[in-house]
Amino acid sequence: xxxxxSLTALSMQHDLQRMSVVANNAANALTTGFKREYLVVSxxxxxxxxxxxxxxxxxxxxxxxxxxxxxxxxxAKQTGGALDxxxxxxxxxxxxxxxxLAYSRQGNFRLDxxxxxxxxxxxxxxGTSGEIVLMSxxxxxxxxxxxxxxxxxxxxxxxxxxxxGQPLTNIGGGLAISETNAIPHLVSQPxxxxxxxxxxNVDSTMEMVRMxxxxxxxxxxxxxxxxxxxxxxxxxxxxxxx
Numbered sequence: 248x249x250x251x252x253s254l255t256a257l258s259m260q261h262d263l264q265r266m267s268v269v270a271n272n273a274a275n276a277l278t279t280g281f282k283r284e285y286l287v288v289s290x291x292x293x294x295x296x297x298x299x300x301x302x303x304x305x306x307x308x309x310x311x312x313x314x315x316x317x318x319x320x321x322x323a324k325q326t327g328g329a330l331d332x333x334x335x336x337x338x339x340x341x342x343x344x345x346x347x348l349a350y351s352r353q354g355n356f357r358l359d360x361x362x363x364x365x366x367x368x369x370x371x372x373x374g375t376s377g378e379i380v381l382m383s384x385x386x387x388x389x390x391x392x393x394x395x396x397x398x399x400x401x402x403x404x405x406x407x408x409x410x411x412g413q414p415l416t417n418i419g420g421g422l423a424i425s426e427t428n429a430i431p432h433l434v435s436q437p438x439x440x441x442x443x444x445x446x447x448n449v450d451s452t453m454e455m456v457r458m459x460x461x462x463x464x465x466x467x468x469x470x471x472x473x474x475x476x477x478x479x480x481x482x483x484x485x486x487x488x489x
Contacts, residue, residue: 262465280353281447289313321446329385333443338406338434341373353421374402388441407431
């Protein structure tokens, strides 16, 4: 079994992990398309805190926490930018990065010097026929992702989604990848809005409440360790008198 000191130390480690996630959420409250993260108990267990080997059937393994992403959509806000696109329904923009395909709901795009539609960090936004190249920074984009120039369709934004139970992992810069290398499928009826951007789904007030709760819990655990240490010190002093 896990001794009280190790159990309290594990609780404090979890608090630090929670604090890191909450702080990241709060820092991205105004980031376009950002999805808040939260922690859940993982199916994996940690035997490192146990006093004997994990092969011993009497060992109690400690649970680990892993980060999950809240996929609820943020509010769409008007910007008027021709290359600002909000996803109003399910799905992700498919993005070609230097490390392979990634997925994003950040629709604040731009054109590079070659007319390619890019993210703000310089990754190519993919269409159903590959990279999207435009002649003008003011195309018309309809609610299904079709892109028109001079009344002629020149591209179709590639909007994809994943089957339920296929988690995505945030890798920074508004991008996410599939944890399981799952193959996405095209959204049959995407809903987009040109001239709008999806805001973050972070509730700043709730994140501050979670931060205070985590801090207070960490303080309580710290006091438990101090009390336990003082009790051990007192016991050793009393034993030394005999």
